[in-house]
Amino acid sequence: MNAPIEAGPDPAVAERRSEVVQALQGILPARCVLYREEETRPYECDGLALYRRLPMVVVLPETEAQVQDVLRLCRRLSVPVVARGAGTGLSGGATPHAEGVLLGMAKFNRVLRVDPQARVAVVQPGVRNLAVSEAAAPHGLYYAPDPSSQIACTIGGNVAENSGGVHCLKYGLTLHNVLRVRVVTIDGEVVELGSEALDAPGLDLLSLFIGSEGMLGVVTEVTVRLIPKPAVARVVMASFGSVEDGGRAVAELIAAGIIPAGLEMMDRRATRMVEPFVQAGYDLEAAAILLCEADGTPEEVEAEIAQVEALFQRCGATRLQVSGSEAERLRFWAGRKNAFPAAGRISPDYYCMDGTIPRRCLGRVLAAIEEMETTYGLRCANVFHAGDGNLHPLILFDANQPDEVDRAERFGAAILELCVEVGGTITGEHGVGLEKINQMCVQFAREELDKFFAIKHAFDPAGLLNPGKAIPTLARCNEYGRSHVHAGAVRFPEIPRF
Amino acid sequence: MNAPIEAGPDPAVAERRSEVVQALQGILPARCVLYREEETRPYECDGLALYRRLPMVVVLPETEAQVQDVLRLCRRLSVPVVARGAGTGLSGGATPHAEGVLLGMAKFNRVLRVDPQARVAVVQPGVRNLAVSEAAAPHGLYYAPDPSSQIACTIGGNVAENSGGVHCLKYGLTLHNVLRVRVVTIDGEVVELGSEALDAPGLDLLSLFIGSEGMLGVVTEVTVRLIPKPAVARVVMASFGSVEDGGRAVAELIAAGIIPAGLEMMDRRATRMVEPFVQAGYDLEAAAILLCEADGTPEEVEAEIAQVEALFQRCGATRLQVSGSEAERLRFWAGRKNAFPAAGRISPDYYCMDGTIPRRCLGRVLAAIEEMETTYGLRCANVFHAGDGNLHPLILFDANQPDEVDRAERFGAAILELCVEVGGTITGEHGVGLEKINQMCVQFAREELDKFFAIKHAFDPAGLLNPGKAIPTLARCNEYGRSHVHAGAVRFPEIPRF
Incomplete structure (x- = not known):
């Protein structure tokens, strides 16, 4: 656990800060440079509030040319730079550097162009995820990736973390919905990666950049793909007597060739946590519930819903309900989407994990997590993107009990390492950030980390x-003491057998 | 034009060859090392037969361990290595190196596993594209990317070139259908890139690797995504009085939110070239024909076909025909898929180009190509993936007229540079290889080529x-004398406004 770290009163640090602030004031309007504690405090953490640290200085540039100037200056003065969108990330990717610049992109908040013919939107990185869909709505279009934080999170942050959402099983992650990014390198050069064509010559630097967690450059413009809003969407809600039964239903659904628009599971602890808060009508006796959404034309949806109902019944569903109206559909989802705030109602703090496992291991992993509750003396509610095997265990704890913070962190690490053990990965959509840097040592072998560093070096x-962030040094892995071992091939990463 | 180059009788070359052959014979069975001219001759070129060169030696390893040994040896002796699948590539990506090893992967021809539950297949790289779908067929599944050469081309080659096909508008390129590759690096290490999960932690090296044209490593195993075979597929064939009208119909179709399974255009020269060969029933009076395929459930297909017919009619189609049977559907496609062999019937040689343009520029670019026919004194037939703006002009020439070879090559270069000029790219799906190495200087700026080299250096x-291949040196670009200029941002690559 990183204890809260603050820039101390060390005179060398103060002198350095004053040098950097002065240099920044020379290239930016005064309103764009924040350095007093009361100004920098709001930037001390992102959504992973376990890690807090005051940045040396915050800059809020307003133009791409200013971003270029800031990065050139940082390069010249060897100042670390942490870019930040809305700060809703859950892995500490935007946790500030105590001797660095926190580069806030909040002022890049314009939708530059919506082209309904080409079905693309060009937006600045500080535009909120939901605002893109709002801008496209008059044309019957929307932007598919929908992280739970979509009201607040920004497209720039989505690019950095390759964010997903409940619909990514069918519509893909950020990677599958971004066509082009405009990036400023640490040398202050502006480059554009990707194209609006299906393929692009040369190496695929766009894919490399998406999910690179701010380690390769700073995004100043993003071109996203828009897709037609489906005419209809309906949700089947199914109850199961055991998590294993629910897991089997998920596996059979995928094997049957059905690709639902969303396929989510919640265990009983999660439904009971969330129901008093949202009144979604969840079956609180079920060991697990599945939410399965079909979207498309009315005919397609009707046919898919019938298939899903029959399959769930065959798999032993104890109760089935289909949303009869848009309001009811939204209510079914409301519980899933509000699971995190609901956790905040029943526990002073919660720690949201993010790992993926092969779908066939769902039952086994959830049983192991239940055992860990005893080992670490903490409760854990499970909500997850069942269709793609992406777990979000919510560990409930009280940060005022220092011991509990430590136990929550060890509990989380144990879950991630279990994910790797069963052939999964340590992140599904939240990124590595600071949070999972040690688990990267478990996920990857030395040769792989070497390749990551070589690419990092090419850009920065x-x-x-x-x-x-994101890539641990070998020294850190040695210190962490648990390393990746795999007979035969080094793997990038372990293979979940979905 | 590179004239045919052969390993000369230079004694230093002969000595080097004998050293390398001997070393290879030390690590491989004798049957796996070919060095006599009659053995190496079949490998002198790939599908771009304009470039021919005898390799120093051909090796045909049978196991991954042998591939590791070969690459370690090449690294130790500083011998260049060119990997090769079936050699059907059209950009010279597998043209041998006169002082190098040609590493043929033909013996890696086993389908290792088809998992219908997880809907994946694990195959060796020498497995033919179509063989993957054949292996999956008993489960009602198939592998979506379908290059015209799918009977012969291999999955390994598809990975190297990020191959597409007529259905990639809806189902994506190789990049979108490969989940994981197992790769041997030049140091002989085995690494695995990607995972069967939707996202993977760390940098996206899988995407970087796909389409990297043999410059980063050698693939020894590929995990592909399989998708359910659609219940029904039908094709609308529409005639248009001008290429512009056809182009407008394509733009309106995409804008209407229809994503057909395939959307191809052929101009009159192409239909007249192909009709006597395949009797597809093409309208030879039309300036252009469009083939638009809908697939899915019978209801979906019926609805989409009705929409497409109405839209084509509104856009001035002069004749419309819908395939009434599977045999007829295949006949409609036969002409498109056989355009290349048909060119061989009416011209001693043909040169198939591959560039993409914004869809809205179709009319303008085709008019310019028609003018170039006069400039270069050669005929050109146009077939293309209209839906994604990917042109395949077929330049007809006679290689026995040395002047015509040169004119064909200059004609091709002019087409590619026109693609860049209108905001497109120099390759849609065939790769850069040797063929387009000069046009990379036009497509990319120095800073971009620098980044490519830095990544290449990280791997090799x-x-x-x-x-x-694939990435030109700055010296080459200086020599070529035409370089990328763009006001403001350096672009990777130019933005086609689709």
Whole structure:
């Protein structure tokens, strides 16, 4: 556990800060440079509030040219740079560097162009995820990836973390919905990666960049794909007597070739946590419920819903309900989407994990997590993107009990390492950030980390962009003491057998 | 034009060859090392037969361990390595290196596993594209990307070139259908990139690797996504009085939110070239025909076909025909799929180009190509993936007229540079290889080429993997004398406004 770290009163640090602030004031309007504690405090953490640290200085540029100037300056003065969108990330990717610049992109908040013919939107990175769909709505179009935080999170942050959402099983992650990004490198060069064509010549730097967690450059413009809003969407809600039964239903559904628009599972602890808060009408006796959405034309949806109902019944569903109206559909989802705030109602703090496992291991992993509750003396509610095997265990704890913080963190690490053990990965959609940096040592072998570093070096030779995040140093892995072992091949990463 | 180059009788070359052959014979069975001219001759070129060159030696390893040994040996002796699948590529990506090893992967021809539950297949790279679908067929599944050469081309080659096909508008390129690759690096390490999960932690090296044209490593195993075979597929064939009208119909179709399974255009020269060969029933009076396929459930297909017919009629189609049977559907496609062999019937040689343009520029670009026919004194037939703006002009020439070879090559270069000029790219699905290496100087700026090289260096510091392909040196670009200029941002690559 990183204890809260603050820039101390060390005179060398103060002198450095004053040098950097002065240099920044020379290239930016005064309103764009924040350095007093009361101004920098709001930036001390992102959505992973376990990690807090005051940045040396916050800059809020207003133009791409200013971003170029800031990065050139940081390069010249060897100042670390952490870019930040809305700060809703859950893995500490935007946790500030105590001796670095926190580069807030909040002022890049314009939708530049919506082209309904080409079905693309060009937006600045500080535009909120939901605002893109709102801008496209008059044309019957929307932007598919929908993280739970979509009201607040920004497209720039989505690019950094390759964010998903409940619909990514059918519509893909950020990677599958971004066509082009405009990026400023640490040398202050502006480059564009990707194209609006299906393929692009040369190496695929766009895919490399998406999900790179601020380590390769800073995004200043994003071109996203828009898709037609489906005419109809309906949800089947099914109850199961055991998590294993629910898991089997998920596996059979996928094997039957059905690709639902969303396929989510919640265990009893999660439904009971969320129901008093949202009154979604969840079956509180069921060991697990599944929410399965079909979208498309009315005929398609009707046919798919019938297939899903029959299959769930065959798999032993104890109760089935189909949303009869849009209001009811939204109510069914409301519980799932509000699971995190609901956790906040029944526990002073919660820690949301994010790992993926092969779908066939669902039952086994959930049983193991239940055992861990005893080991670590903490409760855990499970909500997850069942269709793609992406778990979000919510560990409930009280940060005022220092011991509980430590136990929550060890509990989380144990879950992630279990994911790797069964052939899964340590992140499904939240990124590695600071949070999972140790588990990267478990996930990857030395040769793989070497390749990551070599690519990082190609973009950022001095290591100034978001240092200490996403890729652990070998020294850190040695210190962590648990390393990746795999007979035969080194793997990038372990293979979940979905 | 590279004239045919052969390993000369230079004694230093002969000595080097004998050293390398001997070393290879030390690590491989004799049947796996070919070095006599009659043995190496079949490998002198790939599908771009304009470029021919005898390799120093051909190796045909049978196991991954042998591939590791070969690459370690090449690294130790500083011998260039060119990997090759079936050699059907059209950009010279597998053209041998005169002082290098041609690493043929033909013996890696086993389908290792078809998992209908997880809907994946694990195959060796020498498995033919169509063989994957054949292996999956008993489960009602298939592998979506279908290059015209799918009977012969291999999955390994598809990965190297990020191959597409007529259905990639709806189902994506190789990139979108490969989940994981197992790769041997030039140091002989085995690594696995990607996972069967939707996202993977760390940098997206899988996407970086797909389409990297043999420059980063050698694939030894590929996990592909399988999808359910649609219940029904039908094709609308529409005639248009001008290429512009056809182009407008394509733009309106996409804008209407219809994503057909295939959307192809052929101009009159192409239909007249192909009709006597395949008797597809094409309208030879039409300036252009469109083939638009709908697939899915019978209800979906019926609805989409009705929409497409109405839209084509509104856009001025002069004749409409819908396939009434599977045999008729295949006949409609036969002409499109056989355009290349048909060109061989009416011209001693043909040169198939591959560039993409914004859909809205179709009319303008085709008019310019028609003018170029006069400039270069050669005929050109146009077939293309209209839905994604991917052109395949077929330049007809006679290689026995040395002047015509040169004119064909200049004609092709002019088409590619026109693609860049209108905001497109120099390759849609065939890769850069040797063929388009000069046009990479037009497509990309120096900063971009620098980044490509830095990544290449991270994987292959000695530059032994497929040297001279895909990424031009700055010296070459200076020599070529036409370079990328763009006001403001450097672009990777130019933005086609689809």
